[in-house]
Amino acid sequence: MSETSNPKQTALHARHVAAGAKMVEFAGWEMPVRYGSELDEHRAVRTAAGLFDVSHMGEFRVHGPGALEFLQRMTPNNVAKLQPGRAHYSGLLTPEATYVDDLLVYQMGEADYLLVVNAGNLDEDLAWLKSHPHPDCTIEDHSDRYALLALQGPKAIEILARHTTTDLEAISYYHFVNGSVAGVDCLISRTGYTGEAGFELYLDPADAPSIWDVLLDSGADDGLVPAGLAARDSLRLEAGMALYGHEIDRQTTPYEANIGWVVKLRKGDFLGREVLRDQKRNGTTKKLIGFEIKGRGIARQGHTILHDDAEVGTVTSGGWSPTFEKAVGTGYVPPHLAAEGTELEVAVRKRRFSAVVVALPFYRRED
């Protein structure tokens, strides 16, 4: 991730500033971290709805007769199971099976895919893909062509339904359709990063301000609020979703990160397969856990995890859970310490917090 002196602005920048958002540089972009209280924004998404500008995410178009073969080699999930209108979660793995990035793969049409990647990894992802070329497959960076809005929360479907003729109920999780919202063409995807029901809308950046306004106006009485990166992070943490640079990076594999379900060992060869087959058979040397802090204190990324006064691991994410009103976190420990109920400590400088291993995700919505 590169820090730039001139961060990029999304098409909604003026809207964020006008709404009084605190803007921060994130992955080379100037993004809203909160509009008022991030705790209120978090709770609004759990109880009503929140609207996020996540236009910083990168989009690559991968197409051509070799596109399927190329993606099958580059990612661990089974791209052959997709069809136009379906998407899945996957990753870009090194031969050591560690993460270059995590990503979504959308099948747009015959031999035509859209990869959605983290803004902070965009340049490396593109270089990585292009360093493994396939003669019959073209990779293009289309990030500038898309604004991305995430409308998330139990009221999201009701709010969005007022502005589209698309039958939203008919779109299953990880499916999408090309439709129209408030008269604007967009890709309506039933996906998200909050643990709530909701949609992500991919659209022309020029159309983003009008949709942003229409949705916020229309949803205001339902409790819809604009929500920033701070709430996005606490929501994804509660929902047990990995964030690159935290739970996953060049040192971690899908099995270690409890994302083994994206790994389809039998689909054929792919980068990292040998290592993953070995980890599947013999286990891993570390495992991602969720923990709660008992009592006071909040664990943060980089803090040390102790067991019986010995250092056993490191915190990957930590923060305050607005839903449970306690501090929670994730971290890596040896597998024998990963069982629920295991007593641990988190240490930072002179402070020590008692922690206990709990099941991930912390939060699962009731349907």
Add this chain to the structure above:
Amino acid sequence: MYSNSLRYTKNHEWLRIEDDLCVIGITDYAQKELGEVVYIDLPEVGDSFEPEDAFGAIDSSKTSADVYTPLAGEVVEVNEALEDSPEIVNDDPHGKGWLIKLRFESADQLESLMNAEQYQKSIEG
């Protein structure tokens, strides 16, 4: 906003001198930067500190920050109300949200602290 009855540190603490006691809190700027405070870790009465020691920590929904004393001294009182209601630091950082009272050994370090005008300038800069 920033009263001249207080002195201010670069680390965004404020100090109020009451005879040989010094009350320490965090500034309004600091509480805004921290966001919503959820825990405050304070020392025990009787603990003593050297200048620039961290005497406690504040955990907010967003981050965790140590708080430092610019003066050497012994803690004579901690704000017990913050145990159950840490949000007082957000609501009234310069008043009811004080953190500790210290019996200080020397006022020498006070000279290096900022007055209201200097502090205001430092956070605008």
